[in-house]
Amino acid sequence: MRVRDQIYQKLKTEFDPEYLDVVDESHKHEGHAGARPEGQTHFRVELSCAAFAGKNQVERQRMVYRLLADEMAGPVHALALKTRAPGE
Structure with a gap:
């Protein structure tokens, strides 16, 4: 299973979210610390x-x-989070 899918499933199961989006932005960090050629x-x-x-x-x-x-x-080297409660 891809790392993005693992993250998505864990968050969905634990938090039963109103909204959930998980985006792999590894391609934006090529050559940076923690980046791997295979991404994720x-x-x-x-x-x-x-x-x-x-x-x-x-x-x-x-x-x-x-x-x-x-x-x-x-x-996972980096995780950018935007978290809110419904209605925020």
Whole structure:
């Protein structure tokens, strides 16, 4: 399974999001630190879910990073996050 698909499935299962988009932006980082020739190292995630209601951005990002700890320790070098609660 591709790393993007793993990230998507984990987020979908854990947060039951109102909105979820996971984009592999590895091609934009070729030659940068952490980039690999096969890609799958740099991702942008937009996520809106009820679990984020009443939480600040740092708390929301910590929730995502905890869930994706294995990916962050392995193939993922960078993860750009845009997190919000529904209605924000």
